[in-house]
Amino acid sequence: MAARPRKSIRSSVLLPEDAYARISALAATNDVSAAWVIRQAVLRFLDDHGDQTELPLRLAASKRKTVTR
DSSP states (O other), X not given: OOOOOSSOOOOOOOOOHHHHHHHHHHHHHTXXXXXXXXXXXXXXXXXHHTTOSSOSOXXXXXXXXXXXX
């Protein structure tokens, strides 16, 4: 994983309630914040896919109904 940048920028995202509940439970189990879990997930995603020109985020039709835009 890439080194943490020296300067951080605050950002806000809206998550489905069930996704946030899962993130919060994972964070509590590991004694870290939900923000830490989300930050690590984003950094890992960028490490894995940051050099691609197309995002590998296409959702299956059955899952699209549960995602709020």
